[in-house]
Amino acid sequence: xxxxxxxxxxxxxxxxxxxxxxxxxxxxxxxxxxxxxxxxxxxxxxxxxxxxxxxxxxxxxxxxxxxxxxxxxxxxxxxxxxxxxxxxxxxxxxxxxxxxxxxxxxxxxxxxxxxxxxxxxxxxxxxxxxxxxxxxxxxxxxxxxxxxxxxxxxxxxxxxxxxxxxxxxxxxxxxxxxxxxxxxxxxxxxxxxxxxxxxxxxxxxxxxxxxxxxxxxxxxxxxxxxxxxxxxx
Numbered sequence: 001x002x003x004x005x006x007x008x009x010x011x012x013x014x015x016x017x018x019x020x021x022x023x024x025x026x027x028x029x030x031x032x033x034x035x036x037x038x039x040x041x042x043x044x045x046x047x048x049x050x051x052x053x054x055x056x057x058x059x060x061x062x063x064x065x066x067x068x069x070x071x072x073x074x075x076x077x078x079x080x081x082x083x084x085x086x087x088x089x090x091x092x093x094x095x096x097x098x099x100x101x102x103x104x105x106x107x108x109x110x111x112x113x114x115x116x117x118x119x120x121x122x123x124x125x126x127x128x129x130x131x132x133x134x135x136x137x138x139x140x141x142x143x144x145x146x147x148x149x150x151x152x153x154x155x156x157x158x159x160x161x162x163x164x165x166x167x168x169x170x171x172x173x174x175x176x177x178x179x180x181x182x183x184x185x186x187x188x189x190x191x192x193x194x195x196x197x198x199x200x201x202x203x204x205x206x207x208x209x210x211x212x213x214x215x216x217x218x219x220x221x222x223x224x225x226x227x228x229x230x231x232x233x
Contacts, residue, residue: 009164010164010170011161011163012158012161012163014165015165015175015178019031019039020036022195036182040174043174044158044165044174046177047174047203050203050207051206052091054207054211055211056207056211059153063148066084066146073140073141074138076139077138080134091152091153092131093129093131095149097148098125098127098147099145099148100145108125110129110147112129114130116130117138122140125143126140167206176198179195179199180192180196
């Protein structure tokens, strides 16, 4: 499914052009779009990890899944191949709620189990869930249930220059991080170190902008002289 463009987001080409300007290759004679795109996507994934670890909710999504009865029971697991299946952009589930399918009842929180589901007979509701081997394990239920799933999502990979970067105001952080890897590839280690330092600072500022409206979230202050470690895959 194509990603719809929005004026709220920078286009991929904007980040690519800034990257080339930072490494003195504005004409793209060395670092054209196909060469830079894998590096930009690496920086994009790294930034998503940074935001998720900082508790930024921009990567959180929600979906309702209807679990019909088959042979008197609902499914006992939700996976990439089940019916219904997990969202294709799911990274990890955060919370689950349930309600009787088709009703106007309030959604009731389900209990997350981390040491294996208990050996209980299925009841009218699912009650519990466990995340194991990329699958949501359930007890099953004897009535049709709608599950509300809140989860951390993975943003689609950037492919075209016209693709929107789905993290607001992230152009500088991504361009400097991409320039750091590109400069390192050319053996310009001093430039790479400078670009990476600026990328880290831009990332920290971006996180602060997201966190500020959510001051109720606890966030530990970084010690003096701390430098966030970024790993590019």
